Amino acid sequence: MVSRADGDAKLAQQLAKLLASLISVPLQYNYDDKFGVGDDGSKHLINVQPVIPFSNSDTYNVISRTILPVVAHSEGSRGADFGGLGDTLQSFFFSPKEPTTRGWILGSVPALLLPTATESDLGSEKWGLGPTGVALHQRGAWTFGGLANHIWSIAGDDARSDVNGTFMQPFMSYITATKTTITLKSESTYNWDDRYWSVPINLIVNQLFRIGTQPMQIGIGPRYWVESPSGGPEGWGGRAVVTLLFLR
Numbered sequence: 001m002v003s004r005a006d007g008d009a010k011l012a013q014q015l016a017k018l019l020a021s022l023i024s025v026p027l028q029y030n031y032d033d034k035f036g037v038g039d040d041g042s043k044h045l046i047n048v049q050p051v052i053p054f055s056n057s058d059t060y061n062v063i064s065r066t067i068l069p070v071v072a073h074s075e076g077s078r079g080a081d082f083g084g085l086g087d088t089l090q091s092f093f094f095s096p097k098e099p100t101t102r103g104w105i106l107g108s109v110p111a112l113l114l115p116t117a118t119e120s121d122l123g124s125e126k127w128g129l130g131p132t133g134v135a136l137h138q139r140g141a142w143t144f145g146g147l148a149n150h151i152w153s154i155a156g157d158d159a160r161s162d163v164n165g166t167f168m169q170p171f172m173s174y175i176t177a178t179k180t181t182i183t184l185k186s187e188s189t190y191n192w193d194d195r196y197w198s199v200p201i202n203l204i205v206n207q208l209f210r211i212g213t214q215p216m217q218i219g220i221g222p223r224y225w226v227e228s229p230s231g232g233p234e235g236w237g238g239r240a241v242v243t244l245l246f247l248r
Contacts, residue, residue, distance in 0.1 A: 011215055012179040012208045015243065016143040018134050019095045019107045021053040021061055023246040032200075032225070032233035036075040039234065044072040055097075063093040063107065071122050084118035091132055091149070099137075104145075108133040111149045113163060115156060126156030128163045136171075146170040164192040179208040181219075191229075199227040202239055217243040 014020035028047040035041030048068045053061050069086035095107035111132040117123020128151040136145025146169060153163035171185035182205050189198045206219035219241040225233050 008179050008208055008210070008215065009175075011245065012175050012181055012217075013138065013143075015206070015208070015217055015245075016173045016175060016181055016183075017105060017136060017138070018065075018145075018147055019061070019063055019093055019105055019136070020051075021055075021063070021097070023050075023052055024243055025050045025246075026241055026243040029240045030223075030237065031239075032237040034234035035073070036231055041073070041075040043074070043233065046070040059097055061093075061095050061097055063095060065091045065093065068116070069122075073121070080121075082119050082121050084122055086117050087123040088114040088116045089151075090114060093132075093134065103137050103139070105136050105138070106134070111151060113151050113153070124153065124156065124163050125160045126153035126163050128153045141175045142173070143175075144172040162193060166190045166192070181206040181208070181217075183219075194229070196229040197227040198225075198229065198232060200225050200233075200237070204239060204241065206241065206243075215245045215247070217241075217245070219243075 014022045015024070026049045028049060030045040032043045035043060046069070048070065050066050052064045054064070055061055067089040071086050072083035074081045090112045091109050093107035093109045095105065099105050109132050111130055113124070113126065113128025115123055115125050115127060117125070130149060130151040132147070132149030134145065134147040136143060148166070148168045150166045151163055166189065168188045169185055171183060173181050173183040175181045184203050186199060186201050200223045202221060202223040204219045204221035206217050208215060208217045210216070221239055223237045223239055225235060225237065228234060
């Protein structure tokens, strides 16, 4: 029989993976500053990110990963305030249930960009499609790897700019004996048409705990914008995450 401590250690290790066969709903809050011409704007962003695995054979899982942003944005004294839903990114990872002989966990999928934004300033008003993939390795308490995708617009408002962007997320995490996970990662985006980078570096400390029998994870940490386009965020921001887990 697996003890609760051993079970929680396994949960923490699964949460460190992007391809865990585990139903989870991370609610990720982000704050960034110094937007706009006057550098006095700000942005509050909540990403609702349900992850739902499906087993389609003895050897493969299909893992649905949705990112739905809820945004409150201020351009500061020289701009407008607006808020609502942004565009949704939907991915379906096809991943072997067992790692490779070298211990790598792999997944590849099509990714879909859905024009769900409720304000024109919050989305592209384009449908998008492209490849995405993830590769990670777990060695003891360490997890390291990366996720990348590229999205091209395939339909939508012809008056709006096309979508042609690459996203890269290298990451590294360490899980302590108390089920605390320390993660360092970047979430870099490159716009190929306008030729600019957006590069935040995030440091997050997550703690797994239980309320009664219900496991949850909370996390908090700073981030720093190494590079951003003109009028984009600058300097320091922050992130807080609550992850709800649903065990089967």
